[in-house]
Amino acid sequence: MEEIYLDNAATTKPYPEVVEKMKIALTTTYGNPSSLHRMGIEAEKMIKEARKNIASKLDVSDKEVYFTSGGTESNNLAIKGAVNSLKRHGKRLITSSIEHPSVLNLFKRLESEGYDVKYLQVDNEGIIDLEELKAYLNDETILVSIMGVNNETGSIQPLAEIGELLSDYDNLYFHVDGVQSFGKVDIPLSKIGIDLYSISAHKIHGSKGTGALYIKRGTRIDNLISGSKQESGIRPGTENVPGIAGFGQAVELLPSQDDKEKMYRLKELLVTRILDEIEESYLNGPKIHSGAAHIANISFAGVKGEVLIHTLERDNIYLSTGAACSSKQDTPSYVLEAMKVKPKLIEGAIRFSFAPSTTEEEVNYTVDKLKDAVKMLRKIMQR
Amino acid sequence: MKRVYMDNGATTPTAPEVLEVMKPYFTDVFGNASSFHSFGREARNAITEARDSVAKLIGADDSREIVFTSGGTEADNYAIKGVAEALEKKGKHIITSSIEHHAVLHTCQYLEKKKGFEVTYLPVDEDGMVNPADVKDAIKEDTILITIMMANNEVGTIQPIVKIGEIAKEAGVTFHTDAVQAVGSIPVDVNQLNVDLLSLSGHKFNAPKGIGALYIRKGTKVAKYLHGGAQERNRRATTENVPGIVGLGKACEIALNAMDEKSAKLIALRDRLISGIEEQVDYVKLNGHRTERLPGNVNFSIRYIEGESILMKLDLEGIAASSGSACTSGSLDPSHVLLAMGLTHEVAHGSLRLTLGNYNTEEDVDRILDVLPKVVTDLRAMSPIYNG
Ligand SMILES: Cc1ncc(COP(=O)(O)O)c(C=O)c1O
Ligand SMILES: Cc1ncc(COP(=O)(O)O)c(C=O)c1O
Numbered sequence: 001m002e003e004i005y006l007d008n009a010a011t012t013k014p015y016p017e018v019v020e021k022m023k024i025a026l027t028t029t030y031g032n033p034s035s036l037h038r039m040g041i042e043a044e045k046m047i048k049e050a051r052k053n054i055a056s057k058l059d060v061s062d063k064e065v066y067f068t069s070g071g072t073e074s075n076n077l078a079i080k081g082a083v084n085s086l087k088r089h090g091k092r093l094i095t096s097s098i099e100h101p102s103v104l105n106l107f108k109r110l111e112s113e114g115y116d117v118k119y120l121q122v123d124n125e126g127i128i129d130l131e132e133l134k135a136y137l138n139d140e141t142i143l144v145s146i147m148g149v150n151n152e153t154g155s156i157q158p159l160a161e162i163g164e165l166l167s168d169y170d171n172l173y174f175h176v177d178g179v180q181s182f183g184k185v186d187i188p189l190s191k192i193g194i195d196l197y198s199i200s201a202h203k204i205h206g207s208k209g210t211g212a213l214y215i216k217r218g219t220r221i222d223n224l225i226s227g228s229k230q231e232s233g234i235r236p237g238t239e240n241v242p243g244i245a246g247f248g249q250a251v252e253l254l255p256s257q258d259d260k261e262k263m264y265r266l267k268e269l270l271v272t273r274i275l276d277e278i279e280e281s282y283l284n285g286p287k288i289h290s291g292a293a294h295i296a297n298i299s300f301a302g303v304k305g306e307v308l309i310h311t312l313e314r315d316n317i318y319l320s321t322g323a324a325c326s327s328k329q330d331t332p333s334y335v336l337e338a339m340k341v342k343p344k345l346i347e348g349a350i351r352f353s354f355a356p357s358t359t360e361e362e363v364n365y366t367v368d369k370l371k372d373a374v375k376m377l378r379k380i381m382q383r
Numbered sequence: 384m385k386r387v388y389m390d391n392g393a394t395t396p397t398a399p400e401v402l403e404v405m406k407p408y409f410t411d412v413f414g415n416a417s418s419f420h421s422f423g424r425e426a427r428n429a430i431t432e433a434r435d436s437v438a439k440l441i442g443a444d445d446s447r448e449i450v451f452t453s454g455g456t457e458a459d460n461y462a463i464k465g466v467a468e469a470l471e472k473k474g475k476h477i478i479t480s481s482i483e484h485h486a487v488l489h490t491c492q493y494l495e496k497k498k499g500f501e502v503t504y505l506p507v508d509e510d511g512m513v514n515p516a517d518v519k520d521a522i523k524e525d526t527i528l529i530t531i532m533m534a535n536n537e538v539g540t541i542q543p544i545v546k547i548g549e550i551a552k553e554a555g556v557t558f559h560t561d562a563v564q565a566v567g568s569i570p571v572d573v574n575q576l577n578v579d580l581l582s583l584s585g586h587k588f589n590a591p592k593g594i595g596a597l598y599i600r601k602g603t604k605v606a607k608y609l610h611g612g613a614q615e616r617n618r619r620a621t622t623e624n625v626p627g628i629v630g631l632g633k634a635c636e637i638a639l640n641a642m643d644e645k646s647a648k649l650i651a652l653r654d655r656l657i658s659g660i661e662e663q664v665d666y667v668k669l670n671g672h673r674t675e676r677l678p679g680n681v682n683f684s685i686r687y688i689e690g691e692s693i694l695m696k697l698d699l700e701g702i703a704a705s706s707g708s709a710c711t712s713g714s715l716d717p718s719h720v721l722l723a724m725g726l727t728h729e730v731a732h733g734s735l736r737l738t739l740g741n742y743n744t745e746e747d748v749d750r751i752l753d754v755l756p757k758v759v760t761d762l763r764a765m766s767p768i769y770n771g
Contacts, residue, residue, distance in 0.1 A: 007422075010417075011414065014410070014413060022409070023402065031393070036706075040393075102609075102611030207624070209594065209624025209626075210593065225460040226460060227484075227490070228484075237454045238454055238456070238592055240453065
């Protein structure tokens with residue numbers, strides 16, 4: 001079997017079309033988009049085209065899409081920018097306890113600066129409690145930041161309901177970390193009333209180092225960085241033309257409805273086979289169809305997730321225990337903790353994440369190997 | 384018609400060798416460098432190698448002093464705001480020059496307006512040179528940062544960074560230099576320069592756009608700019624731009640090996656271009672220092688015409704040039720750099736920057752020398768203020 005890469009929530013393989021587009025930008029249309037000459041205009045055109053593609057997928061205007069260096073920067077820009085711009089209206093900020101570190105660590109930082117940050121609890125499917133949100137909302141609240149899809153479990157938040165609750169408040173921005181939801185789950189930004197939406201290219205088969213932030217018209221946020229006038233002055237710095245052009249191309253190849261249905265079928269196959277065939281295995285987070293199609297998180301009692309993924313790597317199967325950027329730290333997943341998964345089971349958790357190209361054969365092979373590996377590791381543990 | 388690209392100060396094409404080493408990291412080794420598995424580990428190893436190459440090019444003792452960023456602008460912001468935030472309890476005075484890139488200038492203005500800092504903008508002489516004695520005189524009890532660029536992007540003047548570094552060190556003030564135009568073009572050694580922080584950007588020396596680095600000398604206090612994951616030893620969160628980083632590493636390696644050869648070639652082309660223009664076009668003035676100058680930089684004020692109209696004419700001839708910095712092009716304000724050097728508004732408006740790069744040839748220079756005088760003559764013929 002060739003390598004089976006089921007770590008698509010960590011990063012994805014850029015599509016050949018994306019790489020081709022990037023090569024053009026690297027070698028042919030290499031001008032600086034700010035330059036007035038033809039070389040500059042050609043580069044500018046590539047950016048324009050990418051911006052148009054992305055805006056059209058998000059169903060927003062081109063002028064509302066701003067490029068950044070990735071999901072982390074988009075989140076930092078949205079949150080810091082909103083807080084700095086609205087701070088005279090209040091100090092309350094609301095987020096959830098299962099956000100990505102690029103949101104959570106920033107809020108911790110803002111808390112230490114004196115902001116009043118509320119971290120919403122989640123239920124065992126990883127969903128926030130709207131009543132709790134309602135209770136925290138007040139006239140002092142200037143920002144609510146809730147992710148669309150959780151990167152470890154695929155939980156989908158009730159963004160429409162949240163938007164509805166927020167619509168009663170002024171001087172409050174609604175930010176959504178859409179890095180895992182973009183292209184996977186349809187989120188009608190304007191209808192819901194989302195003011196800021198972060199996305200990242202490398203999660204949708206674009207290249208690492210490029211992201212974007214949707215900033216709804218009329219939403220005023222402060223810059224994160226200062227400099228020249230690129231991205232209408234919101235995000236200075238010579239544009240990463242290859243990355244942006246690749247992003248635009250990747251967006252044209254986002255999963256179709258058929259792809260999504262196929263991913264759900266594969267997820268169902270994987271989860272049901274594992275739960276049926278491996279004793280003491282548990283699905284963490286949302287039920288198969290209430291979560292996103294591309295992520296499943298499963299715990300195996302009596303084994304360490306980390307050891308399990310290393311074992312499977314020998315069979316050319318690539319998985320992870322959870323978020324890549326914290327996978328080096330030995331701390332247990334705060335996401336699973338927040339979902340009240342038992343500590344023993346958190347240790348034995350693995351994240352499976354699919355791409356549209358994932359096949360049934362790969363899933364079956366993975367489950368077969370997983371069965372052997374879990375059996376073997378449990379035996380060793382018992383000795 | 385062969386196109387001539389002479390705007391390498393704005394950006395450069397990615398070198399084929401650089402693209403070649405990047406390719407596998409788009410396709411086979413596409414993993415997240417933080418991932419445990421082999422995709423991740425291979426990516427991580429590649430980053431380590433690239434970091435070593437960057438460190439080597441700028442003479443850093445330890446490659447852990449290099450933090451990758453999304454480019455020069457971010458590196459400048461990170462350095463300046465980072466030091467300001469880390470040291471604001473100690474003092475709120477910053478020294479910079481009046482000819483910095485907007486990435487530095489606007490960051491300083493931000494700190495002034497929004498964070499209550501006091502910033503001294505040092506003047507420059509008619510060659511665009513900062514006087515180290517002015518730096519020394521400007522240092523006060525509460526000075527926490529000196530930030531002076533290594534080489535100017537518009538006029539190419541190379542600043543006396545060694546001297547300024549000594550002054551900063553003696554005074555115990557953190558010293559940052561924006562070396563975006565210098566790195567890859569002239570020798571840069573962080574220890575010889577006594578800098579604590581140094582910004583560089585890949586796309587100025589044949590690495591891709593969207594990747595840069597900040598050198599942070601061990602022990603220098605800098606608050607971080609992006610919060611999130613633990614990447615870059617907790618100093619810059621976000622999934623690493625592996626292909627970009629690998630490309631930057633390769634470009635550094637090439638720059639180090641070819642430095643002498645490249646700069647000798649560029650200096651020869653540059654000086655031929657300068658003397659050619661001076662001989663063939665009347666009423667021109669070379670901006671910037673004649674010798675303490677980036678090997679690829681040519682900048683002239685051409686009297687009685689608008690810089691932008693020259694650019695348009697040249698563009699029609701397939702020649703890509705600029706009037707100053709790319710980032711301010713399209714704006715009607717004259718260059719803050721030229722004004723700081725004492726040029727009048729009127730003269731500053733008629734500037735033309737030609738910046739040579741690795742791929743320029745003698746033919747390119749000849750082409751310019753063939754086309755430019757005619758363009759100038761034509762434009763002047765239409766000018767109401769020029770009467771031969
Ligand atoms: C939910 C979520 N938000 C933000 C990020 C950060 O994106 P990036 O790696 O592009 O900085 C990630 C992935 O790493 C993510 O999964
Ligand atoms: C001197 C100088 N500093 C900073 C920058 C900004 O670098 P970047 O475009 O990589 O953000 C540039 C170029 O644009 C520059 O010439």
